[in-house]
Amino acid sequence: MQACIKTENGKVEMMDLPIPEPGEGEIVLKTTLATVCGSDMHFLDEFPNQLLEGLAPGAGRPEGFPMGHEAVGTVHAVGAGVTRFQPGDRVIASCLVGCGKCHECMTVDHSVCSGGGHVLFGCQAEYYTVPYADINAAKVPEGVSDEAALFATDIMSTGFGAIERAGAGFGDSVAIFAQGPLGLCATAGARARGCGLIIAVDAVPERLEMSKKLGANVVINAKEKDAVVEIMSLTNNLGVDVAVEAVGTQPTFESCTRVVRRGGTVSSIGVYGLTPQVSMPTLSPSFLHRRIVTTLCPSGSERLEHLLGLLQNSDVDLTPLFTHHMKLADMPKAYDLFRSKTEGVLKIAITP
Numbered sequence: 001m002q003a004c005i006k007t008e009n010g011k012v013e014m015m016d017l018p019i020p021e022p023g024e025g026e027i028v029l030k031t032t033l034a035t036v037c038g039s040d041m042h043f044l045d046e047f048p049n050q051l052l053e054g055l056a057p058g059a060g061r062p063e064g065f066p067m068g069h070e071a072v073g074t075v076h077a078v079g080a081g082v083t084r085f086q087p088g089d090r091v092i093a094s095c096l097v098g099c100g101k102c103h104e105c106m107t108v109d110h111s112v113c114s115g116g117g118h119v120l121f122g123c124q125a126e127y128y129t130v131p132y133a134d135i136n137a138a139k140v141p142e143g144v145s146d147e148a149a150l151f152a153t154d155i156m157s158t159g160f161g162a163i164e165r166a167g168a169g170f171g172d173s174v175a176i177f178a179q180g181p182l183g184l185c186a187t188a189g190a191r192a193r194g195c196g197l198i199i200a201v202d203a204v205p206e207r208l209e210m211s212k213k214l215g216a217n218v219v220i221n222a223k224e225k226d227a228v229v230e231i232m233s234l235t236n237n238l239g240v241d242v243a244v245e246a247v248g249t250q251p252t253f254e255s256c257t258r259v260v261r262r263g264g265t266v267s268s269i270g271v272y273g274l275t276p277q278v279s280m281p282t283l284s285p286s287f288l289h290r291r292i293v294t295t296l297c298p299s300g301s302e303r304l305e306h307l308l309g310l311l312q313n314s315d316v317d318l319t320p321l322f323t324h325h326m327k328l329a330d331m332p333k334a335y336d337l338f339r340s341k342t343e344g345v346l347k348i349a350i351t352p
């Protein structure tokens, strides 16, 4: 099978590898759709392979690291002990897989598993393996396309999670800093959850156009205006109920702390990569009586089933985020395009 392998920092290659065989509790999926994610860029350009091995023990290969954690597939082979899946089922798995047995899996979330869970690497290939399949994967219902379902594996769960975990609901005001694919999912999530004023901030006009499509009332081009000043003026200098950080930088995190109202919540979902720390100003009015909530990516079968239920039965539609279509053989080009943020690229639909 063809698989996209990171050979060194900044470089991927397509390689011919054996089709994986499922171990106990595992399923092997034949990929029907995959994509590139912002996290992939951190994994590819910043993280040394040894560090990736720490995120997914055993996933590395002598020739490099298998890339990709967001995909849809049909079940090709089922390992011993798997009860919920059969060959031919159309399936998605969370981008972070949990063991289902540790304290974190039982009481917090599979995404922060301490019992052997890890990032689901290797989806940018013709076949990929899902460990602990019964608790980390879900069947895609009829009527939900591959392109719609793919979002549930990562950025829809994370973006919607930012809104849920901040406790935002009917009529709440929300500002979302950065409208890359993840921030756009947070915008759509705020709208789906019944929020009131939704303000989206970015510096790329195409992205702000998409924000409006997905539910933002007001968009601010951060190149043209000071977003903090604008948001305070839009909220009578009170600030918003919830500010979402969706890119993973100090300036956007700090802006969130400055625009959130007293009693409000900063909800952080951006991936900070190797940035060692973020800080916030301690002087009033940006520090006192605020909550900071951080979310990785709510994961697991139950989470997937809820998101798929929403996709099946509501008007939530994230498929406009697919701005480009490419073939698996062109993964190196897909990475170059995604990294360049040119041609209005948001998500690239990659098919075998």
Ligand SMILES: [Zn+2]
Residues within 6 Å of the ligand: 037, 038, 039, 040, 069, 070, 095, 154, 155
């Ligand atoms: Zn991702």
Ligand SMILES: [Zn+2]
Residues within 6 Å of the ligand: 098, 099, 100, 101, 102, 103, 104, 105, 106, 110, 112, 113, 114, 115, 116, 117
């Ligand atoms: Zn666990």
